Amino acid sequence: MSTQTLPQGDPTAPATDAPFLRLSGVSKVYRTEGMETLALSDIDLAVAPGEFIAVMGPSGSGKSTLLHIMGLLDDCTHGRVELDGRTMDTLGDRALARIRNEEIGFVFQTFHLVSDLKVLDNVEIPLLYRPGLRGRRRAWARQALERVGLQARMGHFPAQLSGGQQQRVAIARAIVGSPRLLLADEPTGNLDSTMGDEIMAILEGLNREQGTTIIMVTHDEKLARRAGRIVRLFDGRQVQ
């Protein structure tokens, strides 16, 4: 099991630090009605604090699956996930909930906004489960929406927004709690290149100014090259 070589000469990735997130021998098998799909096969990956990684690969290669497992949103079939040196698969529901809440922000490929809640309420969700924020939740949610340029749509329901706007709500929700690890599954997939550039700039800003570790799935080679490192998947296997 080899330690990942970190990219040379990248100022945002202090190569000397111990890994912030480490996957060892991770596999994921989906079982549906007697059929088994091997979505991830024996993935080893170490992510240093403050790294900006782009995950690339053809459709169905396991990118979303990988992100879900890194975000503690799904169990892996084999292997181990460690965050800050702690093994995750032995943790109980409450401990996991706390880590998801405080350390991780997730942008789903299909957004997953709560259709019954307005944009502002959607963005507030992560803050609901964080104690001691009394009275500050609204303000934080507004700031996050301003950051993605959606301050004018706070009172809308998700169904009343365009795909790109929904995507930006999903990004605001992921960053509202200032997580240390931001996992974004094609955050620019529904945006034109100008908007995509803006979102990319936001992510780069978070990475640079707050040291947020970012792992982003993208199909856009140009955007991927702006990341510090590219992880490529093919058929569930890590090829680079």
Add this chain to the structure above:
Amino acid sequence: MLKSTLILSLKILGRRKFFTFVSLFGICFTLVALMLVAAIIDHSFAARGPESDLDRMLLAGRMVMSGPRSTWNGYAGWGFLDRYARDLPGVDAMTVFSVTGRISTFAGANKVTLSVRHADAEYWRLFHFRFLEGAPFTEADVDEVRRVAVINEATRRRVFGEAEAVGRTLELGSERYRVVGVVEDVSVLRLLTTGDVYLPLSLRLTPQSRARLMGSYMAAFRLDGSLPPGEIQAEFASRLEHVEFEDPERYDSLRGRLMTRLDVIALGIVGGDVDENRTPLLGVILAAGTLLFMALPALNLTNVNMSRIFERSSEIGVRKAFGASARHLAGQFLLENAVLCVLGGLLSYGITLLVLDAVERSGLIPHASFSVEPAVFLWGLLAALVFSVMSGLGPAWRMSRLPPVVALRGGDR
């Protein structure tokens, strides 16, 4: 956090109008039905109003007299009650009174039909009527066979208008009676005490009817508490064994039972013979009926809650993904259910009062006046809460134990 969770729950309930409506409807249906039934039972059978001593009374009334060729199914006669039912042990007072009969009279040009009851003077001591005017007729009135009458408020209004009635003359059929008292109306569901006009029992008794074993009389016995009711009932039963018959060729046996009010109701609802105890059977029937009746809305609620869980699994997934623990989610669902139940409860209370008020106004049950016991309401609310929590929490809990993306997909692993 409780406040923001509550606000969020209300927002979602507001958005899911159909779900909210169906849930509220289910809860209201159960609670309103429960409270209505309780109000009617309370109104008809509870020890209150003139019948406030009902709990320490035994009643005689329905009897069966039979012989080789015929059977007479009816009420006790004066002769039987006077000769065999007096001086029962453990009884400190007894009254004999008739079932009500109907007599027509004229109020000006209008014909009114009144329900008339004959009673002895003890009747007014065992049953506590509220007198608006005058007083009950006395033992002397009964002994001297005086033509005096106690009427109820409704009769006073119909016959005499708003004026005072004591001292005035009431014409019934071809007879004239002097009104000595006016009592508050008693609901027709109160079989022992309802009536428009109360007359001295002696007015009805002829030498022949004084001897009869069967007739149209009931008797109420007030217990002094020195003996268990069972012993008094046994004594009554043994006295029935020794009844002397005028013409044993025709009738040679008399059957009946000293009953509590509940026994009387059971006999009326379940049927059966006068000397059988049908109360346990009534209990079983009522319990089964209530269960069945409560089961329908409960099932409905369960169903709605289940389908809602699957509908809402994606919301559960999202919340989990952003840091909700299974406990948070269970708390949220509990809160939502509680909010629904309280809303439904308040709504039901209002609806019940409206329905009861409408029944009272409609005159469907003359002189009825219902009330809803707060205890019944609170127990009903608690039952609704338990039902909806039991139905909603299970699936929600299971769903919230799954990994977030599994919940997001709708729960199938």
